[in-house]
Amino acid sequence: MMTCITGTPGTGKSTVATELERRGHRVVRAGETVGAYLLGDDPERETHVVDAEAWAAAFTPVDGIVEGHLAHLLGCDRVVVLRCRPDLLTERLARRGYGQEKIRENAEAEALDVILIETLERHTDEAVLEVDVTDMSVSGIADQIEGFVAGRVPPASGLVDWSFWLLEGA
Numbered sequence: 465m466m467t468c469i470t471g472t473p474g475t476g477k478s479t480v481a482t483e484l485e486r487r488g489h490r491v492v493r494a495g496e497t498v499g500a501y502l503l504g505d506d507p508e509r510e511t512h513v514v515d516a517e518a519w520a521a522a523f524t525p526v527d528g529i530v531e532g533h534l535a536h537l538l539g540c541d542r543v544v545v546l547r548c549r550p551d552l553l554t555e556r557l558a559r560r561g562y563g564q565e566k567i568r569e570n571a572e573a574e575a576l577d578v579i580l581i582e583t584l585e586r587h588t589d590e591a592v593l594e595v596d597v598t599d600m601s602v603s604g605i606a607d608q609i610e611g612f613v614a615g616r617v618p619p620a621s622g623l624v625d626w627s628f629w630l631l632e633g634a
């Protein structure tokens with residue numbers, strides 16, 4: 465079974481994947497597999513441009529966890545979408561050294577549910593677990609994901625509403 469962990473940059477995908485790896489799960493970092501699909505750089509957005517559809521089409525499924533902000537494009541069996549309140553996400557991305565514009569763009573995408581919407585366009589509700597990580601420990605998040613993979617934690621999505629941030633924070 466392939467489980468994907470997706471979410472806006474800064475929501476904690478890499479961190480929780482490391483914890484799951486420590487617990488014995490096989491983890492693939494999606495970012496390490498996109499090399500052949502790089503189309504170039506987008507200096508204005510301080511990012512690489514990836515031919516995401518070609519990458520997803522060529523991806524060999526794994527029995528384990530795939531982590532990355534494009535992971536929901538894969539034909540996975542289950543998808544975990546990490547969500548983080550935009551003001552906390554802003555703090556995390558600032559600490560990572562992202563520029564102001566890149567921070568604003570990501571916080572806005574988070575507030576607008578962009579990755580959740582993309583996920584629900586490709587996967588059934590029953591395959592999706594949305595986790596609001598804002599006040600959660602890394603091990604608590606890992607517990608939720610393990611529970612979902614094992615069928616103990618039921619699917620859930622459409623739980624967060626961060627439209628307030630668009631009015632107050634933008």
Ligand SMILES: Nc1ncnc2c1ncn2[C@@H]1O[C@H](COP(=O)(O)OP(=O)(O)O)[C@@H](O)[C@H]1O
Pocket residue numbers: 471472473474475476477478479480556597600601602605
């Ligand atoms: N549950 C958490 N509690 C507190 N800080 C966290 C948590 N998860 C991640 N972080 C911190 O947030 C930042 C972004 O996490 P990271 O795993 O790199 O996000 P992503 O892989 O989604 O871009 C890192 O500094 C990380 O240490």
